[in-house]
Amino acid sequence: MKKFIKKSLIGLLTIGVLTVILIFFFPQVLYVSALGQKMLMKMEGEQVAEFYFKENQTSKDTLYMKGIIYSNTLTDIKKVLDNNPQITTITMVNVGGSIDDEVNLVASQEIRKRNINTYLPKNGMVASGGTDMFLAGTKRQVHPTAKLGVHSWSGGDKVALDFPKEHEEHKKYLNYYKEMEIPTDFYWYTLKAAPADGIHWMTSEEIINYNITTDTRSELLSLQEKLSSNEFKGRGTENNQLAQDLITTYFENVGLGKFNNTYNSPFTFINKKTTKKREGTNIIGYIKGKKYPNKYIVIGAHYDHLGIVNDTIYNGADDNASGTAALLVLAKHFKSHQPEHSIIFAAFDAEELGLHGSKFFVENPPIPLEDIQLNFNFDMISRNPKNEIYVVGTYPYPQFKSLVEKVAKTSSLKVSYGHDNPNDKTKDYWMFSSDNGPFHKKGIPNITFSEEDHPSYHKPTDDFENINPTFYKNVVKLIQKTIENIDQNFPTK
Structure with missing residues (x-):
């Protein structure tokens, strides 16, 4: 027993001496070797x-x-x-x-x-x-x-x-x-x-x-999947009640404000193809800004798609369940992060039939048109194999470009600019192609987020299973940060 104790004491003493030597003469050994790191950790408890x-x-x-x-x-x-x-x-x-x-x-x-x-x-x-x-x-x-x-x-x-x-x-x-x-x-x-x-x-x-947990982002995909399911029958304007109910219920649960005590804004229009009178419904809610309550940013996306064509459901997961789901989660975000400006959230109907929902909105605005400072539009933002998203509108409204670029630099996305210069014949002109068009005609600055067309554009294969989830989530995060940056640093003309 005495020999064992003696050997143990000698061993401990030797380790102690070696530790002291390492600390004072070779400290780098402690930091780069596993044994040294263990010794350091032990000394620090x-x-x-x-x-x-x-x-x-x-x-x-x-x-x-x-x-x-x-x-x-x-x-x-x-x-x-x-x-x-x-x-x-x-x-x-x-x-x-x-x-x-x-x-x-x-x-x-x-x-x-x-x-x-x-x-x-x-x-x-x-x-x-x-x-x-x-x-x-x-x-x-x-x-x-x-x-x-x-x-x-x-x-x-x-x-x-x-x-x-x-x-x-x-x-x-x-x-x-x-x-x-x-x-x-x-x-x-x-x-x-x-x-x-x-x-x-x-x-x-x-x-x-900061997207630390993934469960905070899953609602986006769940909403897109729901809106583009067969149950919603392609969200054709004539058969859009389920989509309307989902959006109004979401707005209600989030606690968005109502104009005239309702979220629904019905309108009629003439379908140019059939010359028949049709009905549509925009769904509108708002959040009051804390610094500029009488100055508005309109965030919009169309929720309609092609519906059923020749007995085939066109689900429109990318076009535009993606933009609609983004609109909803952003409404929820800004309700808990009050913006500087008031924000109107507008789910437009009948875009596919001629931008009729957004046309009705700018002709019959719930607030004075001159109080609208900017329109954000999302149309097809969840499917691009090149990880590329276009920001459209900074050519005619260059005062916003540096604010967009500041956020874009922090993103893993390839953020491109274009489709907004009428003199650029190398690209299609998108300033009147979506619900940004009616705002642009009124001279209201607008920024659209969209990707270039893919093989499933206006095809039955535009299904949820074919989107790019990571790309989609990153686009929505880019949009959120861009809105926040512009809201907090709104440029003067």
């Missing part, structure tokens, strides 16, 4: 990251994680996922950061590559590099009691914001967030949220605003 299953866990599809991410984490995570291919979710119990950011980003990319979800459980916590790893989840959920922490970083005697925006140190994080479909302005937000030696716990609004 921290634990390196470990992956485990719970005792008596009946299903092994959920893997648990806790501790600080370090240089062996990539090896560890590959090993456990290779040995347990049934894993679908990593529950991050307590991951307070990383001591090796390079490994953290690569390990996080491994999680995304394997289509693994991430979950932050009751009273769970991730911070710094742990938050970055959480973002790798294909699906990401956060329990209401869990916490996500962010802060800036430092290098030597400099902090992150001391480096120019084009610096390579910034690029690796910006590229990572783009890959994870997180808006790159999230990165700049983290650098300002708290210093490197501090921490900022994200609010629920910030979590939603």
